[in-house]
Amino acid sequence: MNANQEKPIIYLSARKVQGGAELARQLTFFGFECQAFSKQSALLAAMYTRAPFAVLLGEAGLEDCTAEQILPLIGKLSRGPLLYLTSSLSVVQQIHLMKIGVSDFVYFPLDIQKLIDRLDVLLEQSMSIPYRVLIVDDSDAMGKVSANILIKAGMEVQVLKNPLDVFFPLERFSPDIVLMDVYMPQCSGDEIAKVIRQYTQFDSVPIVFLSTETNRIKQLMARSMGGDDFWVKNMPEEELIASVNMTCARYRSLRRWMSCDSLTTLLNHTHIIDFLERSVARSKKEALSLSFAMIDIDHFKKINDNYGHSIGDQVIKSLARLLRQSINGEGAAGRYGGEEFAVVFTETSLVRAAQKVDDWRKRFSELIQSSNDIQFQVTFSAGVATLKNNMDAAQLIDAADSVLYQAKHAGRNQVGLHQA
Structure with missing residues (x-):
């Protein structure tokens, strides 16, 4: 929010x-x-x-x-x-x-x-988030026709004329679906689809070919290059809208199961690390600030021992909910493992990231957890680091982890800052 x-x-x-x-x-x-x-x-x-x-x-x-x-x-x-x-x-x-x-x-x-x-x-x-559609078509007229239909249906649409420029909107616009023309002068749709499929971060983005081609064998050959479906251009408006809606809904659901931790619905370990690596690359390329936090629930083993694992899961979910509602689109939060969480703060300085984490720490410590008739409170410790010259993602994680370790040994329920 x-x-x-x-x-x-x-x-x-x-x-x-x-x-x-x-x-x-x-x-x-x-x-x-x-x-x-x-x-x-x-x-x-x-x-x-x-x-x-x-x-x-x-x-x-x-x-x-x-x-x-x-x-x-x-x-x-x-x-x-x-x-x-x-x-x-x-x-x-x-x-x-x-x-x-x-x-x-x-x-x-x-x-x-x-x-x-x-x-x-x-x-x-x-809170229905509009589907994002990327249309790749060298014809201005055809691209605009499809775009206008989908925009009127409440979707967000970008039209790209040159397929060779597709990676910028894939990264920044993060489309739910790509509608790709097959025959374009720069390269064919199946060729650029095959290139896109070389990048694992775009595996879950469906690529649908739009063409006047009706030869079934040629359609299947195009799909074998990396497309997920083949639709004929100039289909009725309601059919286009319904097809995009159904495809986007299905793949959004699949992406959620693939990328999110089942208990917390935050990004799972693999995908939060992937997000961090991509954020590091972008920050270096564009000279942007990037900060990273490791968060660990204090005395979590005692919570499981005293109240049971179901209550431990409840505590994990309560912290995950706080992170999910507080990140405000300024990065991403994920479950690193067990009771440990990772937060990526894009375009955020060390001091600003630390202030946010400390605010979360105070709010989390005030939450009332309950087990039957027993009420108790829980705290967390955190370490925050910022991207320095020549750092890679692994080194940024190590830097945040080292000050998290120091915060634990300094008494817990505090935020450590990496100053090196």
Whole structure:
């Protein structure tokens, strides 16, 4: 979430919710804004002013109306999810409440971490990121026709006339799909596709050939050079839009499973290192600042020993969520391994990166973790280094790791800076 964007707001609507104040506090740590209401008039006035991302409604209702009385009114003013906080419900009761607007049920005793996990999923579903389409076609007219169709459908499109220049938009625009003309004067589409496939970072980007070629054998030969499909040019608009949507959705899902850690949904070890290596190369080429942080949860073995591995996973997920929501598109965060995380700060100085990490450290230390009826807090230590002349990615990792080691031995819950 960018700093200029409004935080998603959640309205907590209830006469009284056990742990409601703590819930509101925890939600703010994870990038949500939370407002509590106990009266119908105040809730409805707020909803008229600003529609919430989600509403949490307690089964006891509000001071001046029951939950069933307020549900239809909330449904008219908000299209977001409505979560019903309850102690227990029969299947018949759940079906009835779903018919009048409830989308999810949250049960007492309230597990705040699970609730935030659910809100994360709902937020991700609501934030549909437009598909990015790169069209490579030497014909201005044909490229613009396809581009206009896809732009009207809500997609982001770049048109490239010279296929030999394809690597710059591949790296900077990061397309979800490449629509490639087959017959171009500089080189054929299948030839440039074969070159693109030499670079592993573009393996998961589908290349679809667009051509008037109808010979099936020639189509298959082109696909064998590195393309994923072959579509005939001048197909109906709705067919083009549907084909791009389906292909992008499928490959986005595949890329997520390929590149992300299954527990945290951050980049996995391989892909965070790959991102760092590419960022180092770009920073050297363009003389840009680059900083890197290693973060390690303090006394993690004790957490597993005292509370169990499922609680340890919960702690890892809570830190991952904080990193994911705080990186703000200024780099990338990944799970380096176990309870250790790596963060790449593009175009960021050492001091600025260290300030960000220290802010995360303070926020993380204030989060309340829970295991059954036991509540506890966790801290992390970190090391931050910046790219120096002649450094490669491995040396940058070693530099951050060395000051992380020093921070651990200096008492933990602190951020070390590599000053060499």
